[in-house]
Amino acid sequence: MTNSEFSSSSSSSSSPSDRRIGALLRHLTAATDSDNLSSVYASPTSGVSGGSVFAHLVQAPEDPILGVTVAYNKDPSPVKLNLGVGAYRTEEGKPLVLNVVRKAEQQLINDRTRIKEYLPIVGLVEFNKLSAKLILGADSPAIRENRVTTVECLSGTGSLRVGGEFLAKHYHQKTIYITQPTWGNHPKIFTLAGLTVKTYRYYDPSTRGLNFQGLIEDLGAATPGSIVLLHACAHNPTGVDPTIQQWEQIRQLMRSKGLMPFFDSAYQGFASGSLDADAKPIRMFVADGGECLVAQSYAKNMGLYGERVGALSIVCKSSDVAGKVESQLKLVIRPMYSSPPIHGASIVAVILRDRNLFNEWTLELKAMADRIISMRKQLFEALRARGTPGDWSHIIKQIGMFTFTGLNPAQVSYMTKEYHIYMTSDGRISMAGLSSKTVPHLADAIHAVATKAV
Amino acid sequence: MAMAMMIRNAAASRRAMTPISGDFGGGLRSMSSWWKSVEPAPKDPILGVTEAFLADPSPDKVNVGVGAYRDDNGKPVVLDCVREAERRLAGSTFMEYLPMGGSAKMVDLTLKLAYGDDSEFIKDKRIAAIQTLSGTGACRLFADFQKRFCPGSQIYIPVPTWSNHHNIWRDAEVPQKTYHYYHPETKGLDFSALMDDVKNAPDGSFFLLHACAHNPTGVDPTEEQWREISQLFKAKSHFAFFDMAYQGFASGDPARDAKSIRIFLEDGHHIGISQSYAKNMGLYGQRVGCLSVLCEDAKQAVSVKSQLQQLARPMYSNPPLHGAQLVSTILEDPELKSLWLKEVKVMADRIIGMRTTLRESLEKLGSPLSWEHVTKQIGMFCYSGLTPEQVDRLTSEYHIYMTRNGRISMAGVTTGNVGYLANAIHEVTKSS
Numbered sequence: 076m077t078n079s080e081f082s083s084s085s086s087s088s089s090s091p092s093d094r095r096i097g098a099l100l101r102h103l104t105a106a107t108d109s110d111n112l113s114s115v116y117a118s119p120t121s122g123v124s125g126g127s128v129f130a131h132l133v134q135a136p137e138d139p140i141l142g143v144t145v146a147y148n149k150d151p152s153p154v155k156l157n158l159g160v161g162a163y164r165t166e167e168g169k170p171l172v173l174n175v176v177r178k179a180e181q182q183l184i185n186d187r188t189r190i191k192e193y194l195p196i197v198g199l200v201e202f203n204k205l206s207a208k209l210i211l212g213a214d215s216p217a218i219r220e221n222r223v224t225t226v227e228c229l230s231g232t233g234s235l236r237v238g239g240e241f242l243a244k245h246y247h248q249k250t251i252y253i254t255q256p257t258w259g260n261h262p263k264i265f266t267l268a269g270l271t272v273k274t275y276r277y278y279d280p281s282t283r284g285l286n287f288q289g290l291i292e293d294l295g296a297a298t299p300g301s302i303v304l305l306h307a308c309a310h311n312p313t314g315v316d317p318t319i320q321q322w323e324q325i326r327q328l329m330r331s332k333g334l335m336p337f338f339d340s341a342y343q344g345f346a347s348g349s350l351d352a353d354a355k356p357i358r359m360f361v362a363d364g365g366e367c368l369v370a371q372s373y374a375k376n377m378g379l380y381g382e383r384v385g386a387l388s389i390v391c392k393s394s395d396v397a398g399k400v401e402s403q404l405k406l407v408i409r410p411m412y413s414s415p416p417i418h419g420a421s422i423v424a425v426i427l428r429d430r431n432l433f434n435e436w437t438l439e440l441k442a443m444a445d446r447i448i449s450m451r452k453q454l455f456e457a458l459r460a461r462g463t464p465g466d467w468s469h470i471i472k473q474i475g476m477f478t479f480t481g482l483n484p485a486q487v488s489y490m491t492k493e494y495h496i497y498m499t500s501d502g503r504i505s506m507a508g509l510s511s512k513t514v515p516h517l518a519d520a521i522h523a524v525a526t527k528a529v
Numbered sequence: 530m531a532m533a534m535m536i537r538n539a540a541a542s543r544r545a546m547t548p549i550s551g552d553f554g555g556g557l558r559s560m561s562s563w564w565k566s567v568e569p570a571p572k573d574p575i576l577g578v579t580e581a582f583l584a585d586p587s588p589d590k591v592n593v594g595v596g597a598y599r600d601d602n603g604k605p606v607v608l609d610c611v612r613e614a615e616r617r618l619a620g621s622t623f624m625e626y627l628p629m630g631g632s633a634k635m636v637d638l639t640l641k642l643a644y645g646d647d648s649e650f651i652k653d654k655r656i657a658a659i660q661t662l663s664g665t666g667a668c669r670l671f672a673d674f675q676k677r678f679c680p681g682s683q684i685y686i687p688v689p690t691w692s693n694h695h696n697i698w699r700d701a702e703v704p705q706k707t708y709h710y711y712h713p714e715t716k717g718l719d720f721s722a723l724m725d726d727v728k729n730a731p732d733g734s735f736f737l738l739h740a741c742a743h744n745p746t747g748v749d750p751t752e753e754q755w756r757e758i759s760q761l762f763k764a765k766s767h768f769a770f771f772d773m774a775y776q777g778f779a780s781g782d783p784a785r786d787a788k789s790i791r792i793f794l795e796d797g798h799h800i801g802i803s804q805s806y807a808k809n810m811g812l813y814g815q816r817v818g819c820l821s822v823l824c825e826d827a828k829q830a831v832s833v834k835s836q837l838q839q840l841a842r843p844m845y846s847n848p849p850l851h852g853a854q855l856v857s858t859i860l861e862d863p864e865l866k867s868l869w870l871k872e873v874k875v876m877a878d879r880i881i882g883m884r885t886t887l888r889e890s891l892e893k894l895g896s897p898l899s900w901e902h903v904t905k906q907i908g909m910f911c912y913s914g915l916t917p918e919q920v921d922r923l924t925s926e927y928h929i930y931m932t933r934n935g936r937i938s939m940a941g942v943t944t945g946n947v948g949y950l951a952n953a954i955h956e957v958t959k960s961s
Contacts, residue, residue, distance in 0.1 A: 127799045127823075127824050127825045127829060128679060128733065128768055128799070129678055129679075129822065129824065129829070129833055130825060130829065131678070132678060132829070132832045132833055132836055133832055134831060134832040134835045134836075135832075135835040135836050135838070135839045138629065138838075138839075138842055141626075141628070141629060141842075141847075160626070162625060162626065170622070170623070170624070170625050172621075172622050172623075172624050176624070177620065180619065180620075181619065181620075184615055184616070184619050189607075190605045190607060191607060191611075191811065191812060191813060191814045191815060192597055192605050192813050192814055193595075193597065193807075193813045193814055194814050195576070196573070196576060229662075229844075229845035229846075229849070230845065230846065232842075232843070232844070232845050232846040233844070233845040233846075236843060236844050236845070240700075260842060260843060260846065263842065263843035264843040264844075266843075267673075267840075267843045267844070268843075374626075378624060379624060380624055380625050380626045381623070381624050381625050381626050381627050381847070381849065381850030382624060382849055382850055382851055383845060383846075383847070383848070383849040383850075398569070399568065399569045399570075402569050402570035402572075403568075403569075403570045405570060405573065406570045406696075407700075409573060409576075409665075409693060409696055410665070410669060410693060410696035410697040410699070410700040410701075411662075411665070411666070411669055411700070411844065412662035412663065412665050412666040412669065412816060412845075413662075413663065413665040413666075413693065413816075414814070414816070415816070416662075416814065416815055416816045416849040416851070416852065417814030417815060417816075418814075418815060418849065418851035418852070419849065419851070
C-alpha cells in the first residue's frame, strides 16, 4: 500500500471502484495506525500534521471605541466611570429601555398572527416609509413626489456601508470627504465600501468650536461631484455643530460644486430635544430639490442599540430614478446579509405609526436630551467652582451626547490610571455616562490634569 | 399625470435655482440626476418568485419558490419553542450593543451543534467564532476574510449552488471557479467529476461545500463519498468551507446532518463553517447565524476572531440582539432544546412525507419519466429536472411558482396541493 497507489494525484487509471477500495483500506489502516497514516498520506500543509492557512495572522488591535468598555469592564475599582461608548445612562447609571419600546414589544408579542419570515431585501416597508417621514418631514416634497427610496439597514453603520457601496458602484466620483475629526468607524466603513477617503477641516482646537473658514476652503477645493459626509446634528466626537446660517452657506457651496451630501443622522431628537430642529440641515438640502443620501440610526434616540435598527434614504430627482436606485440597493444588500433583521424595525414601526406612542416617545426623548444638557451645566459649574484653569465653556456650547474635552492622550491616560475614568484617547467623553453623583469625581480628575504638568 | 409631475418637478427645480443671497449663487448645478445612468437591476431570481406569486390573483396559485417552511395548511410556522422563548424574553431590560463578535453564549451553544457537544476543539478554545447575520452574513464575512488574508486565493463553488453564493464571493472580490456536482442524467451526484475537479485544482484551494441538504439540488454525497472527498482534500491541502443552512432539516437529526463536518474534523482539517438558524429554528427574519474557523491553537483562534471582528465593525458594528437571545434561551434550557429537536423532526418528516406522496402521485398518473430522485434527494429542495420552459408553463398555465432552474421547495408542498402539483408537472412533462 504505497502512497502512490492511493494518492489522488496519481494517474487517471484509478477507477471509481478502485478509489472506493482505496478509501476503505485507508480507513482500516487509520483505525489501527493513525500516526502512520498521517505521515504517509497527508501532505505537509494539510490538517493533521500541517498548519492552518491563516497561521500568518496577527491579532488585530482592540477597536478604539468599543475597546474602552472592554478595559472598563476589567477594572475592579468601585469608583470607575465609563465615559467611552455613546450609550445613554440614567441618573442611576443604568441603561434605559424606553417605555414606548416596552409597550411596542408587548404589542408585538400579543399579536399571535405575527410571523417572522424573511423581510424583503429592502426591509420592513412600513418602517421605511415612517423613517423617511421622520427625517425628511411628513410634508416633504421629495416624499410627496415619490422621489425617495428608503431601505432598512443595520443601524447607522449598516446604512453608511450600504450607501457607500452603492456610491462606489454607481456614482462617478469615488472620493468621500469626512470631517476632521470624525467617528472612528467612518473611514473604515467607506474604505471597505470601495471609496477613497479624504478629510475636510472641521474642529478648531484653539476655540474648541467649528473651523468654518477651513471647512469652506476645503470643500471649495474638493473635486466637483465628490461625496461629502455631513453630521446632521450633534457631531461625533466634538459636539460642535454649524449654525443654521453656516449650514445655508455650506449648502450653497456644495450645490454650486455638485458635491453629493451624505448625511449621518445618529442623534435626531437627542441633540436639542426636538426631532424637527435636529433634522433641519437635512431638510434644507432636500428643499432645494437636489439629491442626497441620509443614514438614520435608532440606536440612541429609541434606545434600540443592540437591535441594529436604521435606514438609508436616497433622495432622487425623480420617482423613476428612485425606483432604479432601489433595485440597485437590493443588489448591494443581498450579498451582504440578504435581508435586515425584523425585530427592531417592527418596534419602531409600532411606535411611529401610533400617535399616542409617538408623542410619548418625543417626551422620553426630550427627557434624555434634557438630562444630558443638565450634565453639561453641572460639569461646567463644578469646574468653575474648583477654579480649574482654562476656558471650559465648550462643555455647554457643544451639543449632543459627547463633549470633546480638549484633553490630550497623556491626560486621558492619567485620568484612567489615577481616577479610573474611561474615555477614548481623543479626549471625547460621553455625557450620557455622567450623573449628578459622578460629576464631582470627573471634575476632580479634569482639575488634576489641568493643574498638573501631565 | 406624468405631465403634471414633470411640470411640478420643473417648477420646483426653477425655484431651487433662484439665486439666494450669499457668496455662491445658491441653487443647483444641473437639472439632471446623478443616478440617471443607474440601470434597473434584475430581480433576484429566488426572491423575485415570491414577489410574482404575491401579485397573482388566482385562487389556485401554489408557491414552491423560496425556501421557507410551511405547515400542511400552507401556513408559515412559528415554533412553539420560539414562542416560549419570546414569552420569557418579554420585558427584558437589556438592549445594549452586543460585542462585535456577538453573543458569546449563543456562539458557544451554536458551535456545540456543529462540532459536537464534547468537541475537543471547543474545550481547547481552538475555534474562532462570531455571531453573524444568518448564513448569508457568515459566508460574506468569510469571503471578506479570505480576500484579506489569502489574497491570491479563489473559491471553488459547486454547480449548481444557491445563486447568492456567487454574489457573495463576487462582492468580496474573490475570484470564483466551479466544480462539478450535480449530474443531470441521474439527477444525483456526479461524484467522479467532482473528485476530478478536486484533484485538478491547485493544492491549497478553497472549496465551498454544502454540509447537508444541498441547495438547490437536494443531492448530498453519501457518508462514504464524504470520507473520500475528505481524504482527497487532505492529499491536496485544500481548505473546506462548509455552508450548513439546514442542520436538522435534512434527516430530522442534527447530529446526523453534521456528519460531513464531523468526518472532516476527524480527518484533521482546519475547516470553516457558516451556520444559520433561519430554517431549523424558523428564525428567518431575525437573521441569526454563526461563522467559525478552526485554528491550530487557542492563540491563533484569538487572532482570527479579532480579525473577523475587524471586518464586521465597518459592515454593521455588532450583530442584532433579539434573535441571538432567542437561540440562547432555547438551547440552554434542556426542556426547550428537547422541544426544538422534536419540532425540527416534525418539519423534516413532513417534507420527507411530501416527497413520497409527490413521487407516488406522479407515478400513479402514469408519467413516462422516472421520479425516483424526488425521494432520493434530501432537505427542503427537489431538483425536479424541469426545464425553464416547462417551469414557465407551470406558472402561466397553472399558477405554480418556482425558480426557473426547476427547483421545487418541498416545504411549500402540502396534502392540499400535492395532487394539483403532480398533475400540473405531469401535464407539462408527459410528452418529454
